[in-house]
Amino acid sequence: MNPDFLLGIASVAGVSMIIAAVRAIFVRDLLSAIILVGFVSLTASVLFFLMDAPDVAITEASIGAGISTVIFLWGRSKVREE
Amino acid sequence: MRTFIAFLLALYLVFFAAAAFESFGEPQGLGRIAEHYAAEGFEEVGAINLVTAVVVTYRGLDTLGEVSVLFTAASAVILLLSVFPLGKPANKPSSIVLLTMKVLPGPILLFGGYIIAHGHLTPGGGFPGGAVVASAALLVLLGCTQEVGFAKWLTFAESMAGFSFAMLGFWGLLKLGQFLNNSVLFLGIPGQLLSAGIIPLISAAIGVKVASELSGILVAYRCGGGKE
Amino acid sequence: MSLSLVLLLSSMGLLLTGLVGIMAKKHLLRIALAFTLASTGVNILLVWTGYLAGRKAPIIDASIEEIATVAVVDPVPQALVLTSIVIGVAVSALLVVVAVLTSRELGTADVRRMRNLKW
Numbered sequence: 001m002n003p004d005f006l007l008g009i010a011s012v013a014g015v016s017m018i019i020a021a022v023r024a025i026f027v028r029d030l031l032s033a034i035i036l037v038g039f040v041s042l043t044a045s046v047l048f049f050l051m052d053a054p055d056v057a058i059t060e061a062s063i064g065a066g067i068s069t070v071i072f073l074w075g076r077s078k079v080r081e082e
Numbered sequence: 083m084r085t086f087i088a089f090l091l092a093l094y095l096v097f098f099a100a101a102a103f104e105s106f107g108e109p110q111g112l113g114r115i116a117e118h119y120a121a122e123g124f125e126e127v128g129a130i131n132l133v134t135a136v137v138v139t140y141r142g143l144d145t146l147g148e149v150s151v152l153f154t155a156a157s158a159v160i161l162l163l164s165v166f167p168l169g170k171p172a173n174k175p176s177s178i179v180l181l182t183m184k185v186l187p188g189p190i191l192l193f194g195g196y197i198i199a200h201g202h203l204t205p206g207g208g209f210p211g212g213a214v215v216a217s218a219a220l221l222v223l224l225g226c227t228q229e230v231g232f233a234k235w236l237t238f239a240e241s242m243a244g245f246s247f248a249m250l251g252f253w254g255l256l257k258l259g260q261f262l263n264n265s266v267l268f269l270g271i272p273g274q275l276l277s278a279g280i281i282p283l284i285s286a287a288i289g290v291k292v293a294s295e296l297s298g299i300l301v302a303y304r305c306g307g308g309k310e
Numbered sequence: 311m312s313l314s315l316v317l318l319l320s321s322m323g324l325l326l327t328g329l330v331g332i333m334a335k336k337h338l339l340r341i342a343l344a345f346t347l348a349s350t351g352v353n354i355l356l357v358w359t360g361y362l363a364g365r366k367a368p369i370i371d372a373s374i375e376e377i378a379t380v381a382v383v384d385p386v387p388q389a390l391v392l393t394s395i396v397i398g399v400a401v402s403a404l405l406v407v408v409a410v411l412t413s414r415e416l417g418t419a420d421v422r423r424m425r426n427l428k429w
Contacts, residue, residue, distance in 0.1 A: 007313050014320030021324055021347050025331040030339060037343050040324070044350050047317060051357050052367040053388045054205035055133045056395070058197070060353075062213040063399050067296060068346060070220060071399070074303045075339050075406035078168055079413045085334045092329035096322055099355075103318075116360070116384045124370045132368035132382065136389040148393040155400035162407050168414075205369065209392050292396055299403050 010050050017043040030076050038069040127264050128278040129202040137207060138284045142262040146247060149291055153244065156295040163302045175225050183225030190218035198289035202278040208288025215289065216296035223297075223304045236294045236301065243291035250280050250287070317358050324351030338409035338419045342402055349398045353391045360384030 017040050024036035041064025048057040112120060119132055119140060129135040137145055175183075194214035201207030219232070254263030264279040276282070328348025335341055361383055368385035413419040416426070 003313065007316065010313050010316045010320075014316050014323075017320055018323045018327065021327040024347065025327055025335065025340075025344060030337070033340065033343055037346055040347060041350060044324075044354060047320065047354055048357060050313070051317060051354075051361045052365065052383045053133075053357050053361075053391070054367055054369075055131070055207060055210060056353075056357060056388050056391050058205060058210040059213055059392055059395050060350075062210065062217055063395055064346075064350065066217045067213065067220060067300070068399050068402060070224075070300070071303070071403050071406055072339065072343060075342070075410050078410045079339060079419050080417060085330065088330045088333035089326075091333060092326050095329060096326050099325070100322065103359075112362075112384055113386070116386050119385060120368070120370075120382055130370050132370065132385040133388050133392065136385050137392060141386075141389060145393060148397060152397055152400050155397070155404050159400075159404050159407050162404075162411060166411050166414075168410070205367070207392075209396050213396065295400070296396075299400065 006050060010047065013043045013046045013050075017047070031073075034069060034072045034076065037072070038065045041065045041068065127281065129281050131202055131205065131207070133205075134201045134207040134281060134285065135278075137209070138201075138281050138288070139262055139264045139279075142251065142284065145288070146251065149244065149247070149288065152292065152295055153240070156299050159299050160302045179225050183221050187218040187221050190221065191215060194218065194289075194293070198285055199282065201285040202281045208285040209292055211285075212289040212292025213296065215293035216300070219293070219297035220300050223300050226304075232297075236298045239290055240294040240298065243287045243294065247284060247287040247291070250284055254280075312363065314358070314361065314363055317354065317361065321351050321354035321358055324348070324354065327351075336421050338412060338421065339406065341421075342405040342409055345405065346398070346402050349394075349402075353394060353398075356387050356391050356394070360387035 020036045020039045020043070024033045024040065027033050027036065041060060044064065045057045045060040048054075048060055119136060123129065123132050123135050123140075127135045127139055129139075194211045196211075197206035197214055198208060198211030201211065251262040255261045257263070262280075262284075264281065325348055328344050328346075328351055331344025331347060332341055335344060365383045366381055368382040368388070370382070409419065412424075416424055418424070
């Protein structure tokens with residue numbers, strides 16, 4: 001593929017990943033933070049694919065955006081706060 | 083203020099990591115080991131996907147150790163949740179989830195099985211396929227309200243998969259004097275489904291093990307540690 | 311800006327964000343979330359060490375015309391990261407369980423209020 005095109009995709013994915021990660025750390029609502037971390041995993045899988053690592057991209061997409069998000073949602077519903 | 087101090091500390095740590103990478107320099111070519119894998123792996127192992135070849139045979143002993151780390155973490159979760167049960171599972175799922183859990187798990191299971199079976203030919207293998215199968219189990223668990231039927235088979239499947247992984251390794255040790263030697267079975271024609279020695283068998287074992295451990299964690303979450 | 315530099319900078323930024331979150335946040339689940347972010351950053355960094363610009367994925371098929379040693383990227387870091395991701399999700403599941411049980415025991419998930427953990 002065209003290298004400039006790949007560079008564009010990588011820049012968009014990387015910048016949106018960093019913005020989402022910073023938002024996930026500093027946002028007040030825990031539910032938004034969990035969803036943003038799932039989005040970070042999804043963009044990370046795009047970066048893995050751009051680094052010619054398709055195996056890692058499949059794993060990251062199914063685990064990071066699927067199972068990990070559900071684990072944290074479970075924790076949010078069960079954690080006790082006063 | 084605390085965030086700023088934490089930022090400075092983290093910057094200090096990351097700076098050290100960056101300095102270490104600076105001394106390595108940008109990679110110019112493959113390392114010696116990777117060069118051997120890329121040049122000889124196709125003939126030695128008969129696998130097209132080099133990543134699966136490295137995971138399963140060349141560094142198979144490490145994978146056995148990593149799978150046991152995974153087993154330790156999963157059994158710690160299940161143990162903690164059965165010693166300190168959290169009460170009954172959540173309320174009734176919505177109709178969207180109920181419809182989705184009837185339609186989607188079949189295709190997802192098929193896709194996961196495809197990824198596991200073609201691990202030596204296309205991107206995939208035991209770890210990604212096991213994760214995909216576990217997400218199908220997750221969908222079933224989200225939709226059910228009472229105890230699921232497949233939960234009691236998970237420990238059996240998990241221990242059988244670990245046992246067969248180790249036994250396939252010892253087969254190579256007994257027959258050719260090398261743990262996890264790939265040539266105990268016929269290598270076949272590279273590119274066919276039944277080729278590459280014991281790689282598909284070990285991929286299947288890893289896939290079953292990863293899937294059953296991740297779904298065991300999710301079952302423990304859903305049911306609060308099984309019987310109360 | 312080359313592709314390799316963009317990838318390196320984004321992984322370093324993710325690692326930095328995760329470390330700041332681990333050190334600065336007070337809620338136990340948020341610390342676990344920041345741990346997940348940092349481990350994703352480390353995974354991208356590890357795959358980056360094996361990335362060589364202009365080469366192909368380590369799959370030896372008909373699209374590779376030259377000898378494989380000059381045509382594919384390094385498969386060893388990818389194999390390492392593949393297992394590391396799966397172990398990372400199991401470890402973060404354990405972290406979440408410990409956080410939930412701690413919050414149920416002490417009535418709070420805020421690390422500043424866990425006075426009786428000091429010894």
